[in-house]
Amino acid sequence: MNERQLLMIPGPISFDPAVLRAMSIPTDSHVSQEFVDLFGQVLDDMLQVFLAPHGYPFVVAGSGTLAMELGLANLVEPGNRVLVLRTGVFGERFSDIARRQGAEVDEIVAPLGEVPDVAEVEAKLASAPYKVMTATHVDTSTGVAVDVKALAALARKHGALSVVDGVCATAGMECRQEEWGVDVYLTASQKAISVPPGLALLVASERAIEAFRRRKTLVRSYYADWGKWLPIMESYRQRKAAYFGTPAVNLVYALRVSLAQILAEGMDARFRRHQRLSDGFKAAVAAMGLQQVPARPEIAATTLTAVYYPDGVGAELLKKVADEGVILAGGLHPDIKTKYFRVGHMGPAGPSDILATVGAIERSLKALGYAVELGRGVEAAQRAMGV
């Protein structure tokens, strides 16, 4: 691997060197007071990043998929009804997880590039006693972002708990978990949280914890059982050692540094910065004559952009761009897998990363014979991002 390459995929992302250095510190005992204090601080900081000051934070070794399982498996019991809102491939995982728990799953599948119709969601919620409604804040396969605030309010109105996959959104796109009444908001370390892969992060509301405590059956997963993790997280928050499974000590060091950076920037400033970078990249995409997967700008994520290849160009574009030192991601959604590519712009990414990426795409498109005027995209990005 070329160490100077620019990794612009929707996770893992290019990490800040200070975060990476934190991982190389000699591993401490997971029950030393120093580590316990650090982990406790991480859990406190998480509540600020999730904007859920009274929430219940969990940090568990595993990927984002574990966070999804931790979020859903603890709230559903056999026979419970779950409504899954799908805006791409990641909703399907929620359905699979819920079915494993014995739940009865209904899905609302949005047309490709669209969000579910609010009236349809409301009618569905009113039609049966759903225990949980899930949504994917940003579906990384389509670049579509849903209106978490409106959906969580609908779920609450109809007595359902809301479980939102924020894996490609948390700490990049606005989510005010407590104010918006989101019962579980979950993510993974390697996306906008900006820490190498390996940590599942989740914050549960009081309502979600109460629903968990009222369960009549055991959670069907041993490792993902909140009953195991809740006392551990509570203990660390009181700066007392506890053990269930060994925490990923060095990743927690890195998370400590990243959360501190995120909070130093400030959540509102951070959401605005992601919006600005996204505006810049999307303006460049339009100036180069390319189309995006999300049907409308209002439903496009600010953490990544999903772009259709122009006619006559395909995955060879990614190879050419990689030769320029910029790594982009191919398609993921099965319906259009070979027809589009994805660019992540989250975490520590800045305007210069956007410009380098747009420049590499312009040069590569031109080399592949697509009629693009060099500088058009870069200029549009510059104007959209401002100074």
Ligand SMILES: *Cc1c(COP(=O)(O)O)cnc(C)c1O
């Ligand atoms: C990346 C991603 C996941 C899966 O996370 P892993 O860490 O790969 O398990 C789930 N949901 C969304 C929206 C994602 O972007």
